[in-house]
Amino acid sequence: MLFSSSSSPAIFGCSGYTLTSAEKVFFKKNNPLGFILFKRNIQDRKQLKSLIEELKSTLQQANPLILIDQEGGRVARLTSPHWFHPPASMQLVKGSFEDSKKQVYETYARIAKDLKEMGITANCAPVLDLDVADADPIMGDRTFSDDPHIVSELGAVAINALQKGGIIPIMKHIPGHGAATCDSHEALPVITLSSQELQPHFKPFKVNAHCPWAMTAHIIYAAIDPHHPATQSPLVIQDIIRKQLGFQGFLMSDDLGMKALTGSFEQRAQTSLEAGCDAVLHCSGIMEEMFEVMKGVLAFSSLSQQQEF
DSSP, X not given: OOOOTTSXXXXXXXXXXXXXXXXXXXXHHXXXXXXXXXXXXXXXXXXXXXXXXXXXXXXXXXXXXXXXXXXXXXXXXXOTTTSOOOOOGGGGOOSSHHHHHHHHHHHHHHXXXXXHHHTOOEEOOOBOOOOOTTSOTTSGGGSSOSOHHHHHHHHHHHHHHHHHTTOEEEEEEETOOTTOSSOTTTSOXXXXXXXXXXXXXXXXXXXXXXXXXXXXXXXXXXXXXXXXXXXXXXXXXXXXXXXXXXXXXXXXXXXXXXXTSOSOHHHHHXXXXXXXXXEEEEOSOOHHHHHHHHHHHHHHHHHHHHHHO
């Protein structure tokens, strides 16, 4: 899947319940691939539908992407009383394996229905990372299990339910965040597992390589590339994600604003795209940062055109 040639390979957040005049000008000028929504953007059903129409009106493409993180549990942007607040992934794993599959399917089908009704087109879910006992608790109940087979199978069920409901699933955090000993929102995790020890973490993504979209992990895998996080590592993206795992879909970065990444936003965006991400994600809605991200996107696009020529 490729973005429209007229779209910038960036996905942005916005600051509030409605767009500011500065946001409208910025989005119309830069024509990003799409947008991502957060709780700061969501009041009720009427307001959300209005904001989504407003966002779409700023772009040239007929069906722009509207993303959200609707995993369930701690990470749910649509909540009661206006929407179904899904349980966390781990809470769906109860009873027999068949019971768990049924609960995952029904939950993700309900998520898809809510998103579709609002005009949201993609969900940053499911989480296919493993639950690791001594890892940072940032993942925890956001994962299905510590068993790569269970995660693989239930992830496939969630992906299927979203797609049947007309929603693009975005599996995360490829190639595996589970063993991180710190939160990548706050610092750069370094996973020191050997290549062989990483294989269980890679398995759910390999099994679900058919998923149309995936989001990268801001993590260093020392056995593969000790110098760059996956998001900015050509080695991880090309050798592991594309070749070993066989994922040939659309690859987007996790949020460029996370503290795992360093350098200016211009550098973060350009380096991520050069490494092999198809688009970069910027979530905060802070205008000064978005201007910097676009500098990196434009620098990358210019370089790409020169190389193609």
